[in-house]
Amino acid sequence: xxxxxxTPITIPKxxxxxxxTTSRSPSEVTLTDGxxxxxxxxxxxxxMGSIGTGxxxxxxLEAQTVNVNPKRFAFVRYAxxxxxxxxxxxxxxxxxxxxxxxxxSNQKLLALVNATAANLLACGLARQPLVVxxxxxxxxxxxxxxxxxxxxxxxxxxxxxxxxxxxxxxxLVWYIGFVGVMSHQxxxxxxxxxxxxxxxxxAPVALAYIILVLLLAIIVVATPTFRMKYHDYFELTxxxxxxxxxxxxxxxxxxxxxEISQAQGQKLGLFLVELPAFWFLILTVVAIIxxxxxxxxxxxxxxxxxxxxxxxxxxHAVTTFGKGTQLAKHPLRDWHGFATFPDPSPxxxxxxxxxxxxxxxxxDWTADTIKNPPTHLWKRGVxxxxxxxxxxVFKRVIVVTTGSGIGPCLSFxxxxxxxxxxxxxxxxxxxxxYGQGVIGLVHRxxxxxxxxxxxxxxxxxxxxxxxxxxxxxxxxxxxxxxxxGLTRRIVYELEARGVPAFGPIFDS
Numbered sequence: 152x153x154x155x156x157x158t159p160i161t162i163p164k165x166x167x168x169x170x171x172t173t174s175r176s177p178s179e180v181t182l183t184d185g186x187x188x189x190x191x192x193x194x195x196x197x198x199m200g201s202i203g204t205g206x207x208x209x210x211x212l213e214a215q216t217v218n219v220n221p222k223r224f225a226f227v228r229y230a231x232x233x234x235x236x237x238x239x240x241x242x243x244x245x246x247x248x249x250x251x252x253x254x255x256s257n258q259k260l261l262a263l264v265n266a267t268a269a270n271l272l273a274c275g276l277a278r279q280p281l282v283v284x285x286x287x288x289x290x291x292x293x294x295x296x297x298x299x300x301x302x303x304x305x306x307x308x309x310x311x312x313x314x315x316x317x318x319x320x321x322x323l324v325w326y327i328g329f330v331g332v333m334s335h336q337x338x339x340x341x342x343x344x345x346x347x348x349x350x351x352x353x354a355p356v357a358l359a360y361i362i363l364v365l366l367l368a369i370i371v372v373a374t375p376t377f378r379m380k381y382h383d384y385f386e387l388t389x390x391x392x393x394x395x396x397x398x399x400x401x402x403x404x405x406x407x408x409x410e411i412s413q414a415q416g417q418k419l420g421l422f423l424v425e426l427p428a429f430w431f432l433i434l435t436v437v438a439i440i441x442x443x444x445x446x447x448x449x450x451x452x453x454x455x456x457x458x459x460x461x462x463x464x465x466x467h468a469v470t471t472f473g474k475g476t477q478l479a480k481h482p483l484r485d486w487h488g489f490a491t492f493p494d495p496s497p498x499x500x501x502x503x504x505x506x507x508x509x510x511x512x513x514x515d516w517t518a519d520t521i522k523n524p525p526t527h528l529w530k531r532g533v534x535x536x537x538x539x540x541x542x543x544v545f546k547r548v549i550v551v552t553t554g555s556g557i558g559p560c561l562s563f564x565x566x567x568x569x570x571x572x573x574x575x576x577x578x579x580x581x582x583x584x585y586g587q588g589v590i591g592l593v594h595r596x597x598x599x600x601x602x603x604x605x606x607x608x609x610x611x612x613x614x615x616x617x618x619x620x621x622x623x624x625x626x627x628x629x630x631x632x633x634x635x636g637l638t639r640r641i642v643y644e645l646e647a648r649g650v651p652a653f654g655p656i657f658d659s
Contacts, residue, residue: 220648221647221648222647222648222649225643225646225647226643226647229642229643229646229647230639230643233310233656234307234310234313235310235312235313235656236313237313238310238311238313238314238317239313239314239316239317239320240317241317242313242314242317242318242321243317243320243321246266246270246317246318246321246324246325247321247324249266250266250324250325250328253266253328254328259328259332260329260332260333260336260349260411261411261426263325263326263328263329263332264329264404264407264426264428265426265427265428265431266325267322267325267326267329267400267428268400268404268427268428268429268431268432268435269427269428269431270318270319270321270322270325271318271322271396271397271400271431271432271435272431272432272434272435272438273314273318274315274318274319274322275435275438275439276434276438277311277312277314277315277318278315279438279441279442280441280442280532280533280535281441281533282438283311283535283536284533284535284536286308286311287308287473287536287540287541288536290305290308291305291306291308291540291541291543291544293305293544295544295545295546295570297544299627302544302545302627303628303651305541305544306541306542306544306545306628306653307541307653308541309537309538309541309655309656310656312656316373319369319370319373320370322366323366323367323370326362326363326366327363329359330359330360330363333351333355333356333359333407334356334359336349336350336351337350337351337353337356349410349411349414350414351407351410352410354406355403355406355407355410358399358402358403358406359403361399362396362399362400362403365392365395365396365399366396368388368392369388369389369392369393369396372384372385372388372389373385373389375657378657379635379657383485386485386486387484387485393439394439397432397435397436397439400432401432401436404423404426404428404429404432405423408422408423408426408429441532442531442532442533443531443532445531445532445533446482446529446530446531447467447529447530447531448527448528448529449465449467449527449528449529449530450465450466450467450526450527451463451464451465451525451526451527451528452464453520453524453525453526454588455521455524456584456585456586456588456589457583457584457585457586458512458521459511459512459521459579459584460509460510460511460512460521460555460584460585461509461510461520461521461524462507462508462509462510462586462588462589463478463489463507463508463509463510463520463525463528464494464505464506464507465491465505465506465507465508465530466503466504466505466506467530468506468533468534469493469504469506470491470492470493470506470534470562470565471493471534471565471566472539472540472543472562472563472564472565472566472569473490473536473537473538473539473540473541473542473543473562473565473566474490474491474534474535474536474537474540474562474565475488475489475490475491475508475534475535475536475537475559475562476488476489476491476508476530476534476535477530477531477532477535478508478528478529478530479528479529479530479531480516480525480528480529481529482529482531485516486531487516487517488535488537489508489509489510489558490508490537490539490558490559490561490562491506491507491508491534491562491565492506492507492508492558492561492562492563492564492565492592493505493506493507493564493565494506494507495592495595506565508558509555509557509558509561509585509589510555511554511555511558513555537559537562537655538559538632538653538654538655539559539560539562539563539630539632540562541653542563542570542628542630542653543566543569543570545570545626545627545628546570546571546627547570547571547572547573547624547625547626547627548570548571548572548573548626548627548628548629548630549572549573549575549617549620549621549624549626549628549629549630550563550572550573550574550575550596550597550630550632551575551613551617551629551630551631551632551633551641552574552575552576552577552631552632552633553576553577553578553633553634553637554577554578554579554633554634556632556633556634557576557578557585557589557593559632560574560576560596560630560632561589561592561593561596563596564592564595564596570627572596572597573597573599573600573601573620573624573626574593574596574597574600574601574602575600575601575603575613575616575617575620576593576600576601576602576603577602577603577605577610577611577613578602578603578604578605579604579605579606580604580606581602581604601616601620613641614641614644614645617629617641617645617650618645618648618650621645621650627651628651628652628653629641629642629645629650629651629652629653630653630654631645631652631653631654632654632655633654635657638654638655639654641654642654
């Protein structure tokens with residue numbers, strides 16, 4: 152790569168943008184407007200590398216227009232039939248097929264309760280931190296020497312949420328069948344009942360209907376529209392209703408087992424031990440409790456970067472590439488997930504190796520964190536692998552981000568064997584908002600990043616720039632981390648034109 156190709160770039164509104172360096176210092180770069188030659192911003196960083204005096208680099212935005220026609224059926228393939236939806240459909244249809252077969256059998260009641268418990272367990276395990284970390288480590292152990300097609304499939308592991316939601320909806324279907332059969336047996340007159348039919352009391356039936364209402368509520372609030380618009384209500388409802396459902400289901404199972412075992416002349420303990428649903432529920436309870444056993448209030452050093460962002464430093468654990476943390480100011484209220492990245496030097500409260508996360512103003516919780524920097528925060532469970540870790544299977548990656556999305560991207564610094572990176576970052580006043588420390592970390596990822604200041608240039612369509620850089624950088628994949636709408640648009644437009652692009656989804 153030539154010196155001019157390594158020059159950091161900024162792109163203003165005019166079609167041509169220039170970068171000019173002077174003889175003042177090889178580590179001082181001045182970004183100028185190509186038409187007006189007005190100074191826009193100075194980026195000072197010892198880690199930017201030397202750039203020869205008089206170096207000159209020009210980018211013509213018009214020359215970067217994408218003329219590649221989208222693939223046929225691209226919208227169906229990349230916007231409708233996403234892997235998340237395909238996993239959801241596969242899980243749901245498999246359950247539906249077994250459900251129909253069970254409803255035609257003679258052992259409906261026990262089979263229905265077992266299948267409900269099995270799906271609740273699978274639903275819970277798909278969100279259990281230790282299980283998620285294991286899935287990421289196993290699936291993404293594919294070496295970079297493996298065929299690209301295999302690595303591309305493995306990198307989609309972050310769509311595992313489709314299994315979680317598929318099992319959740321399937322559990323509802325199984326449970327409706329269970330309630331229907333039990334209600335029929337409850338309301339059927341004893342004289343008409345067959346000898347094999349158990350006559351239930353009102354207690355298990357009442358419990359069953361309470362659980363049914365809660366299951367319906369938890370699925371309604373989990374729909375993407377509600378979840379995105381009322382995220383705090385979704386989180387509280389999902390968590391506490393989930394706990395209540397499991398607790399009531401345990402009570403229902405005990406009452407149900409008591410009445411069934413009595414009708415069959417069998418001891419309750421032996422009946423429960425032989426009932427798969429009993430063991431499924433025990434595992435579900437353990438999966439729920441385990442992260443909360445690691446609940447701790449940990450010290451934090453807040454580094455206020457601006458009125459828009461704060462950098463939080465922790466030293467209670469050591470982070471690695473692609474891991475995130477769950478933080479809260481009160482353990483039973485709203486929790487917020489943030490990607491982490493290692494600090495270049497110890498910056499914790501005890502002077503030990505530390506890691507950071509960037510918090511950008513995006514709501515009441517984040518605004519208060521910036522205005523009133525905390526000294527302690529609650530954390531639960533272990534650091535959790537997230538979307539960014541799926542990029543480890545590629546050799547060369549274009550990282551596309553906006554605003555505080557640079558935080559998750561910085562997690563690449565947690566891996567010395569990371570892919571070769573080209574960073575394209577569009578944000579408001581990067582130096583003023585995030586400070587020289589963050590800018591320096593960006594240059595550790597890529598010594599010639601493309602940084603676009605929207606305060607000076609307005610918002611630039613990033614797709615043509617990404618498409619051009621993908622070809623010039625000889626990249627294998629594009630990693631997009633931005634707000635949900637922009638992430639979906641960029642990923643779709645690139646995928647539709649044959650560029651492997653990946654971005655976190657609403658259920659990542």
